[in-house]
Every structure is written in structure tokens, then in C-alpha cells.
Amino acid sequence: MTTDHPIEALDAGLLDHAHDHAPQVSRELRPTTSYTLRVNGFERPVTDAWIGESLLYVLRERLGLAGAKDGCEQGECGACSVQVDGQLVAGCLVPAALAQDSEINTVEGLSAGGGASDVQQALAESGAVQCGYCVPGLAMAVHDLLQRNHRPTEVEARQALCGNLCRCTGYRGALAAVQTVADARAAVAGAAEAAAEEAAAAPADRAAAPAAAAPADPGPQTADLPVYTEDTWIEHVPQPRTEEAGTTAGTGAGVGTGYGTQDGHGTPDRHSAPDGHGAPDGRGGYDGQGGYDSGVYDTTVLAPVRDVPPQQADGSTGFYPAQGYPEQQPYPGATPAHGTYLPGTGYPDQGGYPQQPGYDTASAYDGPVYETPATPAHGTPYVPAPPHGVPAEGTAQAGVPYGATPAHGIRLPEDDHAS
Amino acid sequence: MLPASLDEAVEALAAHPAAVPVAGATDLMEAVNAGRLRPASLVGLGRITELRGWRYEDGGTAVLGAGLTHARMDRPDFAALIPALADAARTAGPPQVRNVGTLGGNIATAAPAGDTLPVLAALEASVTLARAGATREVPVSHLLTGLDPLRPGELLTWVRVPLLHAPQVFLKATGRSGPARATASVALVLDPARRAVRCAVGAVAPVPLRPLEAEAWVAGCIDWDGSREIDPAATAAFGEYVAAACVPDGYGAEGAWEAVTEGPSAAAVRLRRTVAVLARRALGRALK
Numbered sequence A: 001m002t003t004d005h006p007i008e009a010l011d012a013g014l015l016d017h018a019h020d021h022a023p024q025v026s027r028e029l030r031p032t033t034s035y036t037l038r039v040n041g042f043e044r045p046v047t048d049a050w051i052g053e054s055l056l057y058v059l060r061e062r063l064g065l066a067g068a069k070d071g072c073e074q075g076e077c078g079a080c081s082v083q084v085d086g087q088l089v090a091g092c093l094v095p096a097a098l099a100q101d102s103e104i105n106t107v108e109g110l111s112a113g114g115g116a117s118d119v120q121q122a123l124a125e126s127g128a129v130q131c132g133y134c135v136p137g138l139a140m141a142v143h144d145l146l147q148r149n150h151r152p153t154e155v156e157a158r159q160a161l162c163g164n165l166c167r168c169t170g171y172r173g174a175l176a177a178v179q180t181v182a183d184a185r186a187a188v189a190g191a192a193e194a195a196a197e198e199a200a201a202a203p204a205d206r207a208a209a210p211a212a213a214a215p216a217d218p219g220p221q222t223a224d225l226p227v228y229t230e231d232t233w234i235e236h237v238p239q240p241r242t243e244e245a246g247t248t249a250g251t252g253a254g255v256g257t258g259y260g261t262q263d264g265h266g267t268p269d270r271h272s273a274p275d276g277h278g279a280p281d282g283r284g285g286y287d288g289q290g291g292y293d294s295g296v297y298d299t300t301v302l303a304p305v306r307d308v309p310p311q312q313a314d315g316s317t318g319f320y321p322a323q324g325y326p327e328q329q330p331y332p333g334a335t336p337a338h339g340t341y342l343p344g345t346g347y348p349d350q351g352g353y354p355q356q357p358g359y360d361t362a363s364a365y366d367g368p369v370y371e372t373p374a375t376p377a378h379g380t381p382y383v384p385a386p387p388h389g390v391p392a393e394g395t396a397q398a399g400v401p402y403g404a405t406p407a408h409g410i411r412l413p414e415d416d417h418a419s
Numbered sequence B: 001m002l003p004a005s006l007d008e009a010v011e012a013l014a015a016h017p018a019a020v021p022v023a024g025a026t027d028l029m030e031a032v033n034a035g036r037l038r039p040a041s042l043v044g045l046g047r048i049t050e051l052r053g054w055r056y057e058d059g060g061t062a063v064l065g066a067g068l069t070h071a072r073m074d075r076p077d078f079a080a081l082i083p084a085l086a087d088a089a090r091t092a093g094p095p096q097v098r099n100v101g102t103l104g105g106n107i108a109t110a111a112p113a114g115d116t117l118p119v120l121a122a123l124e125a126s127v128t129l130a131r132a133g134a135t136r137e138v139p140v141s142h143l144l145t146g147l148d149p150l151r152p153g154e155l156l157t158w159v160r161v162p163l164l165h166a167p168q169v170f171l172k173a174t175g176r177s178g179p180a181r182a183t184a185s186v187a188l189v190l191d192p193a194r195r196a197v198r199c200a201v202g203a204v205a206p207v208p209l210r211p212l213e214a215e216a217w218v219a220g221c222i223d224w225d226g227s228r229e230i231d232p233a234a235t236a237a238f239g240e241y242v243a244a245a246c247v248p249d250g251y252g253a254e255g256a257w258e259a260v261t262e263g264p265s266a267a268a269v270r271l272r273r274t275v276a277v278l279a280r281r282a283l284g285r286a287l288k
Ligand SMILES: Cc1cc2nc3c(=O)[nH]c(=O)nc-3n(C[C@H](O)[C@H](O)[C@H](O)COP(=O)(O)OP(=O)(O)OC[C@H]3O[C@@H](n4cnc5c(N)ncnc54)[C@H](O)[C@@H]3O)c2cc1C
Pocket: A074, A075, A076, A093, A389, B020, B021, B022, B023, B024, B025, B026, B027, B028, B029, B030, B045, B066, B091, B092, B093, B094, B097, B100, B101, B102, B103, B104, B105, B106, B107, B108, B109, B113, B114, B115, B116, B150, B154, B155, B156, B157, B179, B180, B181, B182
């Protein structure tokens, strides 16, 4: 497919001739730009990309990060969910050129440790994966939810995941996974707190320790989580209004810091031993709500990954060995999935990665080569844009005067159906 | 282009009249991805922090930045100010969209199902439009109906909303239980100072509609000085009145409305029932 691409079949003279016009064409009709994206902590340059390309497209087709999936390109399905500056967004609706200088986190970053993150593991174990297409987006949504809210109720979890469509599983597994991870993280945090407590209170009377710990308890949730005062979609589920008090009195811990529960300010585990001294009991039970049985959750295996670990200097392991995809092979000569090193991170600068794997060499993708100037990025027919973004179909943008209905809904006598 | 201030943004638009302003891009990229729009260049408004908050003005007015996101408007501090707008923002799409979709983008798009629009119509809000060296103030209704549209090179900067300190309700009917665009929506606000009820119906027409007669009638049924109670029968009648005023007999029928000769179409009957229920509930909740 790539070898007999029409561009390569043209003779040099034709190419030269085409070049006379191509720059004008592409500049006027298909304006391009170059920028650098910061993806999962790595700077990833993008050159000569059409300004209308979505972040999803650039991640997948230019940067080789195919974790985020393209389900609809209309913001409806959530398969493309990524975080931009710590906020969950639909990657398909972000103009990539405007995401420069932003911190972008993708599902590849979740598994940066080499194995699946606790969220991914829990999704797999709770039966939230069938065809798997929705799972990267779902993993990002669950990850995002648990960053903001360490103890989501079922209603909060449903609201957080309502933008992620799954056509296979029916969401029960995903909701169970939320609780599994929340419980497990709370158990880890509870254990860490207990250990710190024990260290601090070592000379003191052991019996006094739990009492001393009590005032430090910040309540069940942390500061900046969204509060839903009214559930407009799922009206029959009662709202946990009692928990709202805890949110306004929040401690400020953990918000936006990832696994903030481990800093000792986080949520104590409701399920761990009542004296707060026990090791994580591993039960993680999601008891009494909707009959989920999330089973045993082994916290030693699933301790949350805090950081992107260093990559090998030779770059050979730059590919995330995502669990369950052992057959995955690096593209020859491609950029590692997590990007090139930032200058000054202490890792040797690789320098020599070709930009945009697969585009100059067309080796990595079988699909149509992007370079062709006349082909719009998404294969849509080209329609010239009138100034100021008036939709090309000719409808006025700011509301067409509605023939019969004037401002404020006052009806003309001839349309008056009210009487 | 990513201007960091309003001045920079309007200058950029003046210098590049063909550039498209982009706020949350949720509507814009939908059109781009579908091949309906090919921007000549983009002016990102996301870095203009001054537009992402709100301030107060004398005379009980809140001045909302066009860059306020739906997610921000959903938060309790904002919901205490303008409850109906918070309710509308809460239902405007999935979290991924509400995290970035903005008030200004919702108004500029002026989609029939835009959820903030009936609220702004009921509140009789006005907007500030800025271009290099000049600003003008336009009632939201004039903007939406095309009486006074956004001009090339102009940015929607502020939305001026009166603070009424009284119950406000936004209700929306959708085709499914998850986030979805409205098939009909009703915003209703009480204005005790003027002893008025203001109501707007969204999504049933290209612009939000105000049933002015029904508003005036129902305001006369309310005991404003006492407990603000109303006869339930009057609430139900208000619902019917609003529905009849906003949904014409020929709604959804083939061809022009004039083609319909025998009573309301089936679609009109269905939609009126929906609007009537929304309006009745909205009034009931506002006076509860
Ligand atoms: C899946 C999905 C579901 C949705 N559901 C709903 C829903 O239920 N209810 C609803 O109301 N909306 C819904 N929307 C639409 C959209 O999210 C909102 O209209 C949103 O408010 C648009 O804001 P934005 O900042 O993303 O606008 P953008 O896409 O950035 O801009 C839209 C248009 O407005 C112009 N514009 C933006 N800001 C300004 C400004 N300050 N001055 C001048 N022009 C400006 C842009 O040039 C562009 O033409 C949905 C969208 C998606 C993708």
C-alpha cells in the first residue's frame, strides 16, 4: 500500500511542478503549524500538522500513542478520553495545536511502570472488559474520578463515567472497579498513616495512639471534588448529602496530585482494622451496595504507581509492555511510546529519534499517508471556510432569525395559537 | 494563536479577520471533525484567565466571563448565585465536554438545544461584545434571534445577569437517561422585586421562546406578600398555557405550518405535553 503510493509513482518533474503550487494550496486552504506537545511528561514535537487536527488524531497517527481510541469523533463516546492540564477531556474535541504548553496525560501514562495500573487491573478483574474498545477511555475516566474524589459514591461514579459508552459490558464491572480501587487505595493510605502514627507515637503509650489519630481524620473525602446537589439524571438514587460537609471542610490534600492518599492526609480505610494499626487487610470489600463482590484485592501487587520510572538508556524498552499484549512489537525506528526525554531530566538525550514515526517513512501504518496535500486530515471533503468560522453549509452561525417567531417569543397575530 | 489577555485576543482577531475564536472547542471540533468547518486559523481563548471567572457590579448584577466552563458553573458557589444556570450547566453533556465547554461558546453556537440559552432568556441577560477598540452591549435575545448578531472579529466577553435572590429552576427533557441534548427545556425564574415570573422554553424552536402572556397571568395568581403559594390547578393551567404558546399546531408537520388545517399535529401534541409537564414542575418547584 505504501510503496505504490501515487506520490511516489510521479516522476520528479511532476513533483517539482506540483511543488510550485502545493505550498500555496496548503497554506491557504490547509494551514499547517508546528508545535511541541508534552505527553506523559515527555516533549513530543509535531511538525507541519494541519491546524484542524484533533489531539486524538495527533496522538494516534503522528505520535504513535494509540491508547486513546477513536469511537465517534463527536465527543459522544469517551473512548478518546485523555487528561489535559489535569482535566478529563475528549481528545477528539481538542485542537492539538492549542494544547501546546499543556500537560497531556494519556492511558499509556497510567501503565508507565510497565504493568497495568491499579485502575486497569481492577477493570480487567471486575469484568469491565469484553471487546475492550472503551477501556482506555474508561480507565482514564476512573483514574480522573479517583484523583478528585477518593471515596466516590455510586451516584458520583455513575456521573463521572456517564460520558464513556460501552456497548458490551453494561457498566457494572466498571462501577465495581471504582469501588475496588477506592477501597484498595484507602487501605494503603490507612496503613501508611498507621505506620507514620506508630513511628511518631512510638515512645508514647500505645493505647493513646488511636485517640491522637482521630482529630487528624479529614473526613471521608478531600477538598476539591465536585458536589452534586441534585442528581438530574438518576433521580431515584438518594444523594449522600451528609458527605457534602466533609467536602467543604476539606484538607486540601491530594487534589491533583495523583495518589494523594499516600501523603498521610488521605482517607483512612473504612474497612481496615478499627484501631488503625493493622496492615492493609486486603479485604477491600465493597459490602452491602448493590451486591458487588469485588473479591480479594492484593494491595502488595497493586500498589499505585507514583512515577514514570526511568527508561533504559538505549531506548530499547521505551515501549510500554502493556500487560496482556505480550506480542506487541516496537515499530522499527519509531519513537518510544512515552516520548523523548526532556532535557535535564538526568537521562541521556536520545536526540536521534525520527519525528513522527510512520509519516516520513510510512512504515508503521498501512493507512493512507498523511503527507498528500490535497487530502484533508480526516478524509472529509474539502470545503473552503468562510471568514470567522461560519459553517460551510451556509447556515448563519449566530442563530437564524426564525421566520415566524420574533424575539422573546412574542407571536405575531397570524401565528397565535395560544388562544 | 494563544493570546493571554483579552486585548491580545481582539487584536489578533482584528489582524486576522478569518481566524476563528476557539474556547472549549467542543462545538467547533465537532464541526471540524465532521468536515463542516475548515478554520483558516485558530485563536484559542483558553489562556484568557480574566474571562474564566465572574465579578459583581452595583445594582445586583453578576458579570460572568464568557470562558466560564460548564463544570465551573456547576459548583456550589456558583449554584448559590444563579441556580438555574448551574442546573443547565450540570446537564450540558458528559463530564469530558462540560470540563471545557464554555458559556460563551454555548451562546455563540446558539444551538436550538443550547441549555444555557433559555436560562439567559428568562433572566433577560445581556452580553458584551468586544472588538479592537470598541465594545457594545446587546441583549441576549437580540443576539440569539439574529436581530443584532455577532460580527466578524467580535468576541463575546461578558454576560451580565441580574441577581434575583429568589428560586430559579431549569428542567430539561431528553431522549435518554444519560447526558443528552434537550428535546425540550424550561427555565423559570421568580423576580419578587418586580413581582414577576419569567419563563423561557428551549429546544422547541431555533431560539428560546418566552410565553409572555402566560408569565403575566401566572404572576397575578401568586400571593407575593405571603407564602408565595399557588393553587395547584393554576400551576397545571400555566403548564398548558406555556405549551400552547410555544408549540404551534403545525409543529413537526410536513411542509410549512400553513399546510396544517386540522388541529395540532401529533408531534405538536407530544411536545406540548412535554413542555406542559416541564413548565408545571418548574413553577411548582420555584414556589415550593
Ligand atoms: C457530546 C456533546 C454533548 C453536548 N451536550 C450539550 C448539551 O446537552 N447542552 C448544550 O447546551 N450543549 C451541549 N453540547 C455543546 C457544547 O458543549 C456547548 O455548546 C458548549 O458550551 C460550547 O462551548 P465551547 O467553549 O466548547 O465552544 P467552542 O466550540 O469553542 O466554540 C463554539 C463556537 O462559538 C465561537 N465562540 C466561542 N467562544 C466565543 C467567544 N468568547 N466570542 C465569540 N465567539 C466565540 C467559536 O468561534 C465557535 O464558532 C454538547 C457537545 C458535545 C460534544
